Amino acid sequence: MSIQQEQRIKTSKSKKSIQTATETWAFIKEDYANGHKGKAEGRPIAWSCAAMDKELYHCMGVLPFFPEQFAALSAVQRRGGTRDESVEKEAVRFARAAEQEDYASYLCGYQRVATGFVIESLRTGDWHDAPLGGMPKPDMIVTTSCVCDVRVKWFEDMAQRLNVPYFCMDRPERIFKGILSTPKEHEVDYYASQIEDCLTFIEEVTGTRYDPARLNECLDWAYKTNNVRQEILQLRKAVPSPMGCADGFGTMYPGMYQSGTKRCYDFYAKMRDELRERVEKGIGQIENERFRLLWYGLPTWYNMGIFNYFEKFGGVFVYEPAYNPDPWPPRRPEEPIREIAHRFLLRGTGMGNVVDSILHDCQEYKISGAVLSYLITCRPIVFPAVEISAALEKELGIPSVNLEGDLVDERLFSEGQVYTRLDAFAEQLLQRGPRA
Amino acid sequence: MIEEFEKTIQDRHQAAMQWKEANQKKVFGYLCCLTPETILHAADVLPVRIFGSPEKLQVADEHLVPYGCRYAASCLDLAARGVYDYLDGVVIPNSCDLISKLEYWWKELVPRKGPTLAGVELCPYVLYIAYPEKRTGRKVLDYYKHELREFKQALERGLRREITDEDLSRAIAVYNEHYQLMGQLKELRKRSPLPISGSEAWQIEYASQLMPKEQHNRLLKGQLDQLSQGTKAASGVRIFLSASATDVVNARLYQIIEKAGGQVVSEDISCHTSYYGNTIQTNGDPLTAIAQHSLEIDCPRSTETCSPATYPYPTSRWDRTRSRLEGYNAQGAIFYIINYCECRAIEYPYLRDKIREELDIPVLLLQGDYSLEGLEQVRGRIEAFVEMIGG
Ligand code: SF4
C-alpha cells in the first residue's frame, strides 16, 4: 500500500448537538497546561495508552499523557495553531517524519504520528513545537497488551528511543461465545499481579508509596462516573436520538483518559442532566429523524464533520461502540486490585465477541444502517469488518457501508470516493424504510 | 540434500497423510512456533506446522480484508479449500493479531463438530492457547502453565487418553535431541568456508516442522556427520536474514541471495530457528518445563517485564539479533518484512540502527507481499546489495 498522492482535503468540524460537548476542549487544554506546569515542578509524567487502568496514575500522583490522544489532537491542528489551510496538519508532518525513518506507511496512524513527534523532538531538541506544546517528556512509558500488538511494540520502541523505563500490563486475551463472561481465577490472578507489578514499577520511578485507600478513593469516582455513563447510554437509546456519534467521540476524553477523578465525574453528570432534559422534551439531533446509524470503529479525527453528513437525508449517527464502557460489577473496596482485574477481563476480545457485541448494540439502539470505519492501518478494527457486515445483513437485515482511511493521517482518506459511497448508502436506507 | 527431506518438502500434505495411514494415529496442524508441540507429541499425535502456498487466494478473500498479512491468509485459504482436511485438530496460539483472529475464521470456514457434554465441546477442533504477551515476570509462568494444563486436558478429552508425566518426559527427550542437533548445525554454519548452503540449511529446518522428530533426528545426525567432515563448501557473501514467516514461498529469498553471490549463514525467520539451542529442563515438573521453554521463544511480538533501575526497557530482540550476527561473520543483514507484519515493521528501525552502529554491518530493508512475483521485484536490490559488500 502506498500513501496516496499528497492531497489536502477540506475537512470539517462536526456540528455539536449538546452543550457539554463544547466543554471537552477546555478539559483537554487544562490537562496539557497542568502537564507542562507539573513537568516544570518535577511531577512525574507517564505516557500511556487508552486501554490502561487510569486510576493507577491518579492514585499515585502521576500525570498521564496518551500518544493516541496526542495523535488525534495532531490530526486537527496545524503547526503553530494556524488555520491557514496551506499548512499541513501536524499529524501529517509527524507521520512523514516516521516514514522517513522507515516506519511502514501501513502502520497505525497513532503510532506513526507519536513516533514522528519523538523523532522530531529528539532531532531538534524542541519538545514544544507541537499542538498544545506537545506531550511533556515522560519519566515512564506504560502500555497494555490488550487489543493490539502495535501498542506493545510501539511503546517499547519509544522507550528505547527515549531511554525511559517501560512497563507493559499483560492482559490475557479471552475468547468465548457471547460478549461478557466471568473470568477464570488464574486469569484474574495473572492480571492482578500485573497491576501490582505496575504499581511497584511506578513506586520505583516516582518514590511515591502505593496507598490502597487512595486507590479506593479514585475507584469510587471511577465507579460513580461509570454509573452516570451507563445512564447516558440508556438515554442515547431514545427516539429521536438526543446526541450523536460526533458528540460521543467528542466527549470520550474525560472518561477515557481521566477516569478516577471528580472532575471527570462532574463532566458526565452534567452531560447526563443535559441529555435527560433533551429526551424529556423530545429534542433530537435533527427535526425529522428518518434513519439511525451505528459507527463501528474509531473516527476519522481529521474529519469529524462526516458525522453530520447524513443529516440532509434525515439520517443520524446514534451510537459508536468504541470507547463506551460496560456496566461494572459492584465495588470490592477490600481488594481493589482484584476488582480492577476482574472488571477488565469480563469482555471477550475474539472476533466472535466483537461481532456478537455489534449485533447486540444494533438492536439496543434501533439501528437501521451501519458505517464501518474501515481503518486500513488498524488491524483490530479492520479485521472483523467483513464478518460484521455479513452478520448484520444475515441476522438483522441491516446494511452497512465501509469507509476507508486512517484515524489521523488524512492522506489515506479519499474524500470524493467516500461521499459518493455514502450518498448511495443513504439512498439504499431511504428505500428500505425504517427498521421494524 | 537428503531425499527424505526433499520428499517431505515437495508434498508435505501427502507425507502427513501417509504417516497417518501407516501409523493409524492423529495429525494436528499448528500455526506458529509458540505452539507447545511436545504436548501433542506426548499424546502420540504428529504435529505439523501449517504453512501457506504461492497460489492465489480462492476462499479466504471473501472473509479477510486485503489489509492483513497474506501469509496467514494463505494458510486459511488452503484450509477453507479442504487442503488441510487430513488434520484431526488445529492449534492456534495467540501470537500476532492476525494469527489469533484465525481461531474465529478457522471455525467458520472449516466447521467440525466434536463430541459435546451438556452443550459444551469436549475438545474443540480448533484449540486456542492464550499465550501471554510478556515472556518474563513474576506470575507469567503460573499463568501460562495453567493455560497449558487446560490445553492438555482438552486434548485428553478429545483423544480419550491420559497424557502422563512420563509421556511428556519422553517427548521432551526427543525434542531436546532435536534442539541439540539443530544447535550443532548452527555451529557448523559459523565456519568458514561454509559447509552447507543457506538454502540447504533452511530445508532441514523447514522439514523439521513437517516430519516426526524421531525421523528428522535420525536423518539430521547422518547429515551432520557428513558436514563436519568438511568435504563440501558453499561460498558467497555471508548474510544474516531476518524475514517474516519463511515457508516455501518466502524461501525463494535464499535462492535469490545465492544466485546473487550471497549465502545466508544465520536467520530470524519466524520458523523454528527461534529456539534452537535451548533445551527443555528435565529435572522437575515436565509441564512447567515445557511452559518455561515456550516462554523463552524470541518472538518479535512478545515483550518483557522491566525494572526501572536495572533493565529499563526490553533489549532481548536486539541481544538475540546480535547473537545471530556475531560469531557468524555476517557481512550484511537483509530484512524482508511482509506487508502488515507490524511487530517486525515497528522494531526494524531500532534494530537497523543498532546493527549499523554497534556492528558496522550494512542493512537492506525489503518489503513484500508473500508472493513469488513480489520476490522477483526485489531481486535487483538484493543483487546490488550483495555486490556492494562483495566488491
Ligand atoms: S492499531 Fe488500532 S487498536 Fe492498535 S493502537 Fe492503533 S488504532 Fe489503536
Ligand code: SF4
Ligand atoms: S508473517 Fe507477521 S503478520 Fe503474518 S502471521 Fe506471521 S507474525 Fe503475523
